[in-house]
Amino acid sequence: MATGHHLTEDQWIRRWLARWPRRLTSGVGDDCAVLPAPAADHDLVLKTDAIVQGTHFTSNDPPRHIGQKAVNRVLSDFAATGATPLTLLVSVGLPATISPAVVEQCYAGMARAAAKFDVTLSGGETTRSREWWFTVSGLGQVKKGRAVRRDTAAAGDFIFVTGTLGGSLRTGRHLTFTPRLAEGQWLAARRLASAMMDLSDGLGKDLPRLAAASGLGFAISAGALPVARGSDAHGAVNDGEDFELLFTVRPGEIKTLMHAWPFDTKLTTIGVMVSGGRMDVDGLVFSGYDQFKKLKVES
């Protein structure tokens, strides 16, 4: 099978673009992409995120899923802000040992994930490297004043998560999850989330981050955790890569939220924010996920 080192950079870019639907590209080929600015009552929203072979995916994962994950991780951050992603820029570091067929499937996975949410590609770059990595940067918009942050929770707010937690790496869900864009945008538009972030590193790491950003502590109930099938409470807290939404809700808004929630996505109250820095973890170990300490999933 032909490998990548027979192709020039221009040839790579042509292959790349061939896999991305024409209606989803804009400005590719110039030094920069140029796009119309959003309407005046909107703010701009930006995010960059990287995935690296051996840390976030392995060479045994289906290439389409690798591409899908690279895009959906960024879309998940837009979800957590309550924003609408508009366009992506993608940089790829590509070893010569990766075959063009694998790369094309990977791009197809990216294009499919983007198309699902009407997100365009505004630029792509491929760089020769020793390991395989992707950086995806996204530009989006949100109505002025409606972006949800993580430092705005108040003591007494209840803590919610979407979906189920735990076992994401083991089951492959870390590759195929659906970013909670509709849910995040719905919460932001109705101002129902007082603070929000996505669970990329695990509740055990991300909830302390949200609490610290808000200058608060929290108390959670181990029995309330929405544990994914085949996982347990420890996994739900510490496995990471769930890409569910973690958000807080003022006590007076909970009835509205529960009544109006229009999604099939599971919605669970797991605890409450408290003043001071106290972390009441109900006997759970809150080690979290830190990729700097994590064992590589392949050598």
Added chain:
Amino acid sequence: MATGHHLTEDQWIRRWLARWPRRLTSGVGDDCAVLPAPAADHDLVLKTDAIVQGTHFTSNDPPRHIGQKAVNRVLSDFAATGATPLTLLVSVGLPATISPAVVEQCYAGMARAAAKFDVTLSGGETTRSREWWFTVSGLGQVKKGRAVRRDTAAAGDFIFVTGTLGGSLRTGRHLTFTPRLAEGQWLAARRLASAMMDLSDGLGKDLPRLAAASGLGFAISAGALPVARGSDAHGAVNDGEDFELLFTVRPGEIKTLMHAWPFDTKLTTIGVMVSGGRMDVDGLVFSGYDQFKKLKVES
């Protein structure tokens, strides 16, 4: 000396931010950065670019220069569009063997390069990896309709370059160049450049790209090339990494351009665009630079 693997991701981010002047940060710490949209008479401009150890820099290069290059490569693309860069997102792949002191110097180089052009940092991410790389994504603005492209040259337009060409890798200029932002913005604001791009891969590769994008050929004069001291015409065409501007000018505008050019930056006419795909290279070898074929600068 302590190495990076003793630090968590959060600790890395704190170190990172400590090096970036406070007035230059916005939105760091949330899932996404949120910024005001530009005025309604502006378009948005986007670019992403990556540099990889062994291809774009070596571990022997001063860390400040590595950071400076990562930022200035992107600013050079904004220059080639005639746009104003506003803010950057930076992803770093970081091996455990790189010391915190080296990383901090590198960030200081980034911050200094950004500050020089009043560009802010809207997000940073550090990912554990086996090789050292940076991806910098930029968001900027340009007055509606004033962005300069590379596919808009016409037959008969004269070809110009800024500065001098050749020997950039050998002399270290590829690390310390100044992006031609003022020059690019000036040309775009006055509509003097009919097409423009930056010379990242060398005239021998980039001029054929501009010509192909415009559906044209070109004729250049070997004797007219502004050869950098210590280089020669072959180097000026093929070495790459000059980060000068390559642009075309309608014949009727040349007098205006030459008369009004307010910069110390050298300005040279090197040839003319011609109809058809003919490339008259005046005896020069136009091999260009292709990083996919390039020898690594370190093993």
